Amino acid sequence: MVEHAIPTIDEVRAAQERIAGEVLRTPLVRLNVDDAPAEVYLKLENLQPVGSFKLRGATSAVRLIPEAEMAQGVWTVSAGNMAQGLSWAARRLGVHCTAVVPENAPEAKLANIRRLGGSFVKANFEEFTAIWGTREKDGVSGRLVHPFSDPAVLAGNGTIALEILEDLPDVDTIVVAWGGGGLCSGIAAAIKAVRPQVKVYACEAETSSPLAAALEAGGPVRVDYSLSFVDGIGSPIVQPEMYALATQLIDGTLLASLEETASAVKIMAERNHVIAEGAGAVSVAAALAGRAGGGKVACIVSGGNIDPAKLVTVLEGGVPPAG
Amino acid sequence: MSAVTAVPIDDVRAAAERISDVAVRTPLVRLNVDDGPAEIYLKLENLQPSGAFKLRGAVNAVRLADPAALEQGVWTASSGNMALSVAWVARRFGLACTAVVSDNSPEAKLSVIESLGASIIKVPWEEILQICRVNGRDGMQGLFLHPFSDPAVMAGNATVGLEIVEDMPDVDTVLVPYGGGGFAASVASAVKALRPQARVLAAEVESGAALAGAIAAGGPVEVEQPPSFVSGIGSPMVFEHMWPLVSELLDGSVVSTIEETASAVKLVAERAHTIAEGAGASSVAGALSGKAGGGKIACVVSGGNIDMAKLAKILQGQVP
Numbered sequence: 296m297v298e299h300a301i302p303t304i305d306e307v308r309a310a311q312e313r314i315a316g317e318v319l320r321t322p323l324v325r326l327n328v329d330d331a332p333a334e335v336y337l338k339l340e341n342l343q344p345v346g347s348f349k350l351r352g353a354t355s356a357v358r359l360i361p362e363a364e365m366a367q368g369v370w371t372v373s374a375g376n377m378a379q380g381l382s383w384a385a386r387r388l389g390v391h392c393t394a395v396v397p398e399n400a401p402e403a404k405l406a407n408i409r410r411l412g413g414s415f416v417k418a419n420f421e422e423f424t425a426i427w428g429t430r431e432k433d434g435v436s437g438r439l440v441h442p443f444s445d446p447a448v449l450a451g452n453g454t455i456a457l458e459i460l461e462d463l464p465d466v467d468t469i470v471v472a473w474g475g476g477g478l479c480s481g482i483a484a485a486i487k488a489v490r491p492q493v494k495v496y497a498c499e500a501e502t503s504s505p506l507a508a509a510l511e512a513g514g515p516v517r518v519d520y521s522l523s524f525v526d527g528i529g530s531p532i533v534q535p536e537m538y539a540l541a542t543q544l545i546d547g548t549l550l551a552s553l554e555e556t557a558s559a560v561k562i563m564a565e566r567n568h569v570i571a572e573g574a575g576a577v578s579v580a581a582a583l584a585g586r587a588g589g590g591k592v593a594c595i596v597s598g599g600n601i602d603p604a605k606l607v608t609v610l611e612g613g614v615p616p617a618g
Numbered sequence: 619m620s621a622v623t624a625v626p627i628d629d630v631r632a633a634a635e636r637i638s639d640v641a642v643r644t645p646l647v648r649l650n651v652d653d654g655p656a657e658i659y660l661k662l663e664n665l666q667p668s669g670a671f672k673l674r675g676a677v678n679a680v681r682l683a684d685p686a687a688l689e690q691g692v693w694t695a696s697s698g699n700m701a702l703s704v705a706w707v708a709r710r711f712g713l714a715c716t717a718v719v720s721d722n723s724p725e726a727k728l729s730v731i732e733s734l735g736a737s738i739i740k741v742p743w744e745e746i747l748q749i750c751r752v753n754g755r756d757g758m759q760g761l762f763l764h765p766f767s768d769p770a771v772m773a774g775n776a777t778v779g780l781e782i783v784e785d786m787p788d789v790d791t792v793l794v795p796y797g798g799g800g801f802a803a804s805v806a807s808a809v810k811a812l813r814p815q816a817r818v819l820a821a822e823v824e825s826g827a828a829l830a831g832a833i834a835a836g837g838p839v840e841v842e843q844p845p846s847f848v849s850g851i852g853s854p855m856v857f858e859h860m861w862p863l864v865s866e867l868l869d870g871s872v873v874s875t876i877e878e879t880a881s882a883v884k885l886v887a888e889r890a891h892t893i894a895e896g897a898g899a900s901s902v903a904g905a906l907s908g909k910a911g912g913g914k915i916a917c918v919v920s921g922g923n924i925d926m927a928k929l930a931k932i933l934q935g936q937v938p
Contacts, residue, residue, distance in 0.1 A: 322645055324665055329733075341891040342647055342662070403888075410652065564929070565726075568664040568893040568922030599891025603933045606887075610930045 301540060302446055302481065304488035307453035310355040314451060317354045317387070319343050323462040323593065327566035332585035333592040336466075337563065338459055341571055341599030345407065347527075348455060348478060348597050349373075349380030349442075355451025356440045357384045365390050368437035372418075372426045375404030376527055376598050377442040382413030395432050397423040399522055399618050403602045420522075424530050427475065443477025444536050452481025459593050460486070466493055467590030470549065470578040472597050473497035473506045474528035476537035482595070483544035494546040496587055498577045500556060503529030507548045509538050522617035523553055524605050527574030527598055549587060551580035557614045559583060563596070564610060572601040621862045622767045625776045625804055627811035633773040634780055637677040640710065641777075642666050646785040646916060650889045655908035656791075656915045660890055661782055664898055664922025670850075671778055671801065671920050672696075672703035672765070678774025679763050680707055691715055691760035695749040698727035699850055699897075699921050700765035705736035718755065720746045724849055726925045750798060751857060766800025767860065775801050779808030779818075782916045789816050790913030793872065793901035795920045796820035796829050797851040799860035805918065806867040819910055820864070820871040821901040821917075823879050826852025830871040832861060846876045847928055847938040850897025850921055872904035879903045880937045886919065887933060895924040 302310075321342050326335040340348035357369060368391040371381045378394030385392035392413040396405065397420050408415050416435060418426065426432055430439055441448065455478075459466055469486060471479040476497070483495040497506055503520035515533045523529070533541070551559070556573050559580035563569050571579070578594035581587055587594075605615035644665050649658040663671035680692065691714030694704045701717035708715035715736040719728065720743040731738060749755045754762055763771060782792060782805075792809050794802040806818040820829045825846035832838045838856040846852070856864065874882075879896050882903035886894045894902070901917035904910050928938035 319645060319647060322642060322665060324642055325667065327667060339665075342645060344648060344650060346889075346891050410650075561926075564893055565926060568669055570887055570891040570893060603884075603888060607930045607933050610926045610933075 300446060301484045301543065302450040302453055304485060306450040307457065307485045310447065310450035311454045311457060313358045314351055314354045314454065318350050320458060323459060324567060326579065328562060328583065331583055333582060333587060333589045335579065335582045336463060336591065336593045337567060337569065337579065338455060338593055338595045339569060340455065341569060341575055341596050345379040345383045345411070346598055346600045347376035347380060348452065349377045350383060351454055352448030352451035352477065353377065353380035353384040353440060356445050356447035357388060359447050360438055364438055368392065369440050370395065370435050370437050371440050371442055372423065372432070373442045375400045376600060378413060378415065379404065379407050379411060381440055382408050382411035386412045393435050393437065395423065395426060395435060399526065401526060401602050404600055407600065427534055443475030444534065448477055449481040449484065452478050453485035455595065456482040456485035460489060463591060463593060465591060466593050468494040468496065468587050468592045470496045470498050470582055470587050470592060471595045472528050472574050472577050473499050473548065474574060476533065476541060478595065478597060480537065480540040480544055487544060495544065496547050496549050497541065497545050498549045498551060498581045500525040500529055500577055501550050501552045504550055505530055505533045506541060507550060509533045510548060514538065524615040524617060525553065525556055525573030525577065527572055528577070549581040551577040551584070553614050555580040555584055557609050560609045569596065570599045570601065570606065571596045572598045574598060621859050622803070624863060624867060625773050625807040627808060629773040630776040630780050630808045633678045634777045636681050637674055637774055637777065640677045641674045643781060646782060647890060649902065654906060656905055656910065656912045658902065658905045659786060659914065659916045660886065660902065661778060661916055661918045662892055663778060664892060664894055664919050668703040668706040669921055669923040670699035670703055671775055672700045673706060674777055675771030675774035676704045676707040676763060679768055679770035680711055682770045683761055687761045688713055692763055693718065693758050693760050694763045694765055695746050695755065696765045697746065697849055698723045699923060702727055702731050702923065704763055705731045705734040708736065709734050714760065716758065716760065718746065718749065724925050727923050747853070766798035772800050772804040776804035776808040778918060779805035780812070783809060783812040786914060786916060787813070788914060789813065789916050791817045791819060791910055791915045793819050793821045793904050793910055793915060793917045795851050795897045795900050795918060796822050796871065797853070797897065799829070799857060799864045801920065803860065803863050803867050810867060817869040818867065820868050821904040822871050822873045823848045823852055823900050824873055824875050826854065827871065827873045828853045828856045829864065830873050832856040833871060837861065848876065848879055848896030848900065850895055851900060872907070872909045874900055874903035874907060877937055878907060880932050882906060883932045893922045893924065893929060894919045895921050898922060
């Protein structure tokens with residue numbers, strides 16, 4: 296049985312208490328671009344200790360696991376950032392973490408999992424995405440912390456929305472990368488409970504946009520996708536429970552091209568001195584293209600784990616290759 | 619100029635209130651290195667809208683100034699970050715601004731200063747130093763914001779120290795990049811008032827370690843200043859009017875090599891996902907070297923205004 300309840304605002308507030316002192320309360324800074332089509336703000340989740348927002352959901356979930364179950368360890372299935380987030384949260388509690396990762400996961404992310412004391416098992420991309428639904432992997436045991444549809448993970452992600460509202464109470468629009476959908480849904484659930492007039496857009500890379508296709512078709516459909524340097528998001532199909540959340544919570548989807556995304560990474564580096572990975576920059580790319588409209592637009596910079604060589608390519612004005 | 623004195627903590631608190639709607643209250647984040655000699659934290663002043671802490675002092679000074687004194691605008695003299703920050707603040711408050719900059723300032727900084735609407739006057743570095751010594755320049759109009767020894771600028775900059783102690787009350791050591799000395803003295807004023815047992819160390823680079831030279835000699839002496847990519851700090855000699863204060867407030871100077879500083883820029887990019895300029899990373903380089911000791915060390919990442927081409931070199935393991 297798959298859980299797909301929308302987290303309540305009380306659950307998000309409880310998650311906020313569980314993770315307080317463990318995760319960074321990240322700053323919301325104005326993007327220093329004068330001629331942007333909106334007042335664009337950056338929620339800098341790339342500054343989290345493991346370089347992405349995933350720490351919030353992981354900590355929120357791990358802290359709910361009963362003591363007796365902890366000894367068996369935890370595992371997740373993730374492109375890298377959740378693996379790091381969970382490894383970090385597990386290590387704080389003295390628990391082992393295993394990550395099932397896709398075979399194209401960048402070396403920077405794998406090195407970080409090792410550094411955090413976690414271990415990993417590779418799966419080809421089809422199997423990897425299938426595990427999001429089957430929730431099983433031969434040879435891996437312990438408690439699964441699902442990277443996006445675990446309710447405690449969603450509630451942890453929702454804490455980002457509470458912080459944005461504290462810092463920018465009159466925010467008009469929030470743009471969030473859509474990978475598995477957990478970040479976007481968690482934020483939308485919290486924001487709609489507190490300030491329903493705020494628009495929440497999911498953002499995908501053009502090269503892999505299953506949510507846009509699902510909303511168009513009226514249900515999850517398989518899409519063509521190609522691997523790219525935007526490796527933290529993108530999948531062949533939206534999971535049914537996440538599609539259900541999206542239709543209830545979000546105001547639409549936006550697309551960003553690879554060129555726009557690379558350019559957004561470069562602009563953030565030059566103007567704001569922050570390093571975003573591709574997935575962390577699609578929201579900014581869409582906002583800079585005017586697709587999120589005007590007013591005050593908060594973009595979630597979801598992570599900063601980009602290979603230095605790819606960052607160099609971006610800084611030199613290029614679009615890095617996949618893998 | 620007469621000798622500069624410590625910033626009273628009440629002035630720092632008042633400045634914190636005064637600048638709170640303009641300056642970013644920057645985070646203090648742990649640097650993820652498991653094998654470091656200390657628990658290293660980064661105070662990310664590179665996230666300020668102007669890319670450097672100097673915004674704090676400039677906002678405080680403009681807000682404290684008599685409106686009549688601002689009618690002809692503001693001006694400053696600096697190698698880059700103060701000029702950039704004053705230009706940013708001037709635009710924010712609708713003031714005219716002139717930046718007197720050294721003729722070897724990085725293009726990245728100069729183009730941003732111009733895009734903010736400020737007029738630029740390029741002079742040799744020696745003239746910048748002279749303006750800082752005599753507190754003015756013939757023929758200039760408007761209010762002069764001294765880059766480091768103006769009391770209002772110092773009070774604004776000292777809020778960095780206030781925030782560090784707020785976020786980490788048990789901090790053992792604070793490392794502050796040493797340029798003119800005003801910033802290090804300002805941060806030290808606040809830290810020592812709130813946590814007297816904490817040490818405050820200057821971070822310098824071998825290309826212009828004026829404070830280390832002065833400490834060794836018992837007073838300001840000329841030091842060598844070979845060229846390097848670290849443009850925000852480094853000077854040939856400690857300013858006479860700063861020496862009494864910095865020698866009293868600072869617990870020493872940690873000098874890093876240019877290679878160590880470049881390596882710190884790379885590490886901060888890879889592990890903390892943020893961009894420090896050379897001066898901003900000098901504090902991190904100092905902490906990583908072990909010369910600042912163990913315990914909890916807060917490193918002020920003073921700015922992030924580095925040419926992208928230089929950053930690209932550093933990310934590839936080179937020294938620009």
